[in-house]
Amino acid sequence: xxxxxxxxxxxxxxxxxxxxxxxxxxxxxxxxxxxxxxxxxxxxxxxxxxxxxxxxxxxxxxxxxxxxxxxxxxxxxxxxxxxxxxxxxxxxxxxxxxxxxxxxxxxxxx
Amino acid sequence: xxxxxxxxxxxxxxxxxxxxxxxxxxxxxxxxxxxxxxxxxxxxxxxxxxxxxxxxxxxxxxxxxxxxxxxxxxxxxxxxxxxxxxxxxxxxxxxxxxxxxxxxxxxxxxxxx
Numbered sequence: 381x382x383x384x385x386x387x388x389x390x391x392x393x394x395x396x397x398x399x400x401x402x403x404x405x406x407x408x409x410x411x412x413x414x415x416x417x418x419x420x421x422x423x424x425x426x427x428x429x430x431x432x433x434x435x436x437x438x439x440x441x442x443x444x445x446x447x448x449x450x451x452x453x454x455x456x457x458x459x460x461x462x463x464x465x466x467x468x469x470x471x472x473x474x475x476x477x478x479x480x481x482x483x484x485x486x487x488x489x490x
Numbered sequence: 491x492x493x494x495x496x497x498x499x500x501x502x503x504x505x506x507x508x509x510x511x512x513x514x515x516x517x518x519x520x521x522x523x524x525x526x527x528x529x530x531x532x533x534x535x536x537x538x539x540x541x542x543x544x545x546x547x548x549x550x551x552x553x554x555x556x557x558x559x560x561x562x563x564x565x566x567x568x569x570x571x572x573x574x575x576x577x578x579x580x581x582x583x584x585x586x587x588x589x590x591x592x593x594x595x596x597x598x599x600x601x602x603x
Contacts, residue, residue, distance in 0.1 A: 388530075412589050423580055423594040424533075431589055468533070470592070477523075477548070478592055482532035 383407060384471050386481035393488055399456040401484050403469030406450065413445055413452045414478065416468040424468055427454070459488045493517070494595035496581050502601045509568040511598050513581030519593075520586045522564035524548075524556065526577040527597075533580065539564055540586070571602045 385404050393399045401415075412431045416424035430436045430443040430452065442455040452471075456463055466483040473479075497512035515522065523538040525548075535548030537556040545556050553575060557565040564583075568575055581595040 414591055423597045424592075425594070426591045429589055429591055477535060477538065480525075480533040482530065 382481075383479045384469055384481040386467075386469050386484045388482060389485040390487045391484055393459050393486070395459060395461060395488055395490050397459050397488075399459045399463065399486055399488070401454040401456070401467050401469075401486065403452045403454075403471075403481055404450055405452070405469075405471045405479075407471070407473050407479075408447075408450065410447075410450075410471045410473045412472040413443070414470040414472070415441075415443060415452075415454045416470060416480075418466045418468060418483065420465075427467075456486075459486075461488050461490055464488050494581055494583055494593050496579075496595035496598050498598050499596060500599050500601075502603065503568075503571050504603055505572060507568075507571045507602075509571050509600065509602075511566040511568075511579055511581075511600070513564045513566070513583075513595055514562050515564075515581075515583040515593070516562065517583070517585075517593075518561065519583035520561075521584050522558065523582045523592065524554075524564065524566045525580045525582065526550070527580060528577050536566065568600075571600075573602050576600060576602045 414429045415427045418424040440457045444453045468483045469481040470478040524536045525533045539558045555567045579598045582592040584590040
């Protein structure tokens, strides 16, 4: 079992819809969870992080964390074509290393 | 704003050459990391460093070494480049606090021919 798992996609959603990206992790000791966006040929950029159970909202983005189910998700409301990218889930345990999933490719079509 | 600078955006090297990839960060971060990214395999950790002159192996250290002589600079060295080291190399840094995110450089796309 991979430490951090994501569906590779592509996930295709129409413009204006909600995109839902999911991530599961295997280490119950994981403490912090990060979502990065990566455009083709570019380096990852941080969207948001979450470390407490529940929801955290930032603009059109909402991160959701359920530690009991070892599950973290990212919702993108009012999806735009400019949101088309690969979204990387990353998990930090009690060390300072981040373990990355392989990413989900999101396509938002007009 | 945190700035992580990688010295080269694109590099082409020959098999057997010694290759240096340089990374500098300007935010006094304790922790620095080198990843490589390949299609279908995601980001894989090569080496990381918690402090000057300190290094730890990541998940795929074979064929690589690192140097951290100054806090702001973390170098990745390919002792004898091979074609299977053709990849995108990403340097990153962070403070070390539990919720401190990684900040990435722009990446170096290395091709070994």
